[in-house]
Amino acid sequence: MIATRAIGAPLDRIDGPLKVTGAAKYAFEYPAENAAYLHLVQSTIAKGRIASVDAGAARLLPGVIAVLTHENAPRIEISDEDATLRVMQSDAIAYVGEIVAAVVAETSEIARHAAGLVAVTYEEHAHDVELRADRPDLYAPEKVNAGFATDTREGDVGAAFAAAAVRHDATYTTPHYHNNPLEPHATVALWNDDGLTLYDANQGPHGIVDDVAKAFGLPPERVRIISPYVGGGFGSKAFTHPPVIVAAMAAKVAQRPVKLAITRHQMFSLVGYRTPTIQRIRLAAGADGRLTAIAHEVVEQTSKLEEYAEQTAVATRQMYAAPNRLTTHRLAKLDVPTPSIFRAPGETPGMYALECAMDEMAIACGLDPVEFRIRNEPETDPDTKHPFSSRNLVACLREGARRFGWDGRDPAPRARREGNWYVGTGVAASTYPTRRRPSNATIRVDREGRYDVLIDASDIGTGTWTALTQIAADALEVPVERVKLAIGDSALPKAPNAGGSMGIVSWGSAIVDAARKLRARLHDDFGGVVPADGLEANGETDKNPESERFAMHAYGAQFAEVRVDADTGEVRVPRLLGVFAVGRIMNAKTGRSQLIGGMTMGLSMALHEETVLDPRFGHYVNHDLAEYHIATNADTKKVDAVWIDEDDPHVNPMGAKGIGEIGMTGTAAAIANAVHHATGIRVRDLPITLDKLLLRSP
């Protein structure tokens, strides 16, 4: 591992002054001369075909430049795996909200007005949008997201369950969730003789380039995507979605630069969401509180257009020891938008179910939930049988219990009341895998000793601008002031997107490699003196070979205090504490922010968030921020995250594990467990809204 001087320091965000003054430019804000504005028209049925499109009135409106429909839109090349991107290529409708027309006009007001004048009639077919565990057509996908096995089996869960002294068998459900980054997806598209340039809101330009280039039959080097500042993503900007394709199409047809910002409403059907899940968990234990069987069986959905299989039960494979194990994933193909990734896909819904079940099982075994987890700590990875490169879940649980004041907790539910509030506390574990993707980086040095670090990395609020500068400074052994970073541009060296908590660890590894090569060249070939025209070196890294020998994961323990109003069922969360073992933290200030941000999003998931689908029409009813509730400032009280020292020499040269997602895993379970402790009511279907507390007795 590299020596650290800048790494770990609580450096203020380098992009901070630009962001607090309004000077940081987000995609839609790039000036483009003679730009036209684009507005989308969406389908109102879930399944069928377009019978007719009458764009006459729209085309006659002064200021309208073009109306695109499936009848006249440019033909594009889209593979079957990305069928959702096949926009306006046929009359078929596969979900409510599919793009059926797009209007280009001189102003955004005219474009929006004209979009409302496009008259579309449909031949409507019966649709199928309801996820249920008893559907006869559930199927096992070949793999689940991120390449994990669909099912795992070991021993005999059924026999172990039948023979167990203590058993728990319950089903937990999570609803549709929408990522809702605060910046709606936006693209400015410009065609010129060189090809296509897109100023675009995404989590990694290189990943979008390939899809766009293929769609329009261009070599990838003729598509340039520029995205230095991005207003959040949480997964919804990781992959190419239909709007960016339409923006490029419209600019081609209009022969002018085109600006598109989709509306908040449109984000609910066009840029992904987290599938609802139905999760059955069975746990069996001996009288000693040691687990003998763990089964986690998941039912979730994908669309008829594409397969997306959330890896919901994957975390369960490595969390706790037990000789008999089973995990499965089954999918229903529905007439719905294609689900996609949302912060910690798999772990977020999966750890809610597993960690609630662990709480219920601890109670059934008569054990403290912290002690019960420690008692079932595995020595090696129960899934791969590899040793862990580092695993400090137990240390997190103990440190968290100490800081939170857990010791001496009375386990009896509904036993503490302060005024009109029932008070309770809960705990849950967090986890997220530590992986790495291939990446490139280039570093240039000039005679004044200034270093330019070039890499197509992405900062979606993740602190990349700052953390990569710190990593480069330490790798080069120079002060951070001498390092100038360039990111968010597909013209820079190819790098993976900001996803899977792999950004910093992948990009940082490539930067460290480039720094080593640059310093070696400078020393070996130039005697330590930078030549007149400067010197550069390219770094590249592959997947981590150590991942073949070790199981690599980050862990954490989350503690929640809740208060539940005895009359109204209102839930408040006065305290959330997370203790994490995530390797080295690259920046103590931005790192803490990411962790508490994830925890707060977990609180939001536990208590507020739910997209409601109306099965009669197949549309999302509450598709705006007034009705899709995300946690506000007043919903958040004391939220704190700390970390324990963890040196892991196997993960990457920085010793970092990636922290973008782990903060959100386990939070909802800690809160649900605390609600049970406060009220005696076990809510197994998120979100924990007051109706679920009022209408049930403990």
Add this chain to the structure above:
Amino acid sequence: MDVEITLRVNGAAHRLSVDTRTSLLDALRERLGITGPKKGCDHGQCGACTVLIDGRRANSCLALAVAHADTELTTIEGLASEGGLHAMQAAFVEHDGFQCGYCTPGQICSAVAMLREVDEGWPSYVTADLAAPAIALDDEEIRERMSGNLCRCAAYANIVPAIAGVAHRHAEGSRA
């Protein structure tokens, strides 16, 4: 229908033609290139577009440009002075009161105007004593008064101390 108007933004007068349907937010962003105010929802639900209209915070997505020809508009770009960042801007950087930065201009404009509301004795839902001569701006008051500005990155736990620090120094200054 297009109308010629003059908008006074951050002390400068801009003559421009707007559609009568043009929101103040779109006039700033799409006509004048003043892109500090952000569009997060266009429905007054998120607060990212918050600007100061004659010193009061307002959602500029819910305001029509034609109705604001006679007002003094201040956006995030107008808060910093020649001498550097506004105290609230500096506090947001110091406390890391943001991650992606998209809600930040709205949060900061909102916080600046909120402190003035408190100075003027405006109560909030959580103000215990409506008759008290001065409002004690504790964390609970800040959270309540800042809940019109959503932050999906959830920097709330950092936004509150950032604002509290500025409010504290502001109060010290008033007493001095």
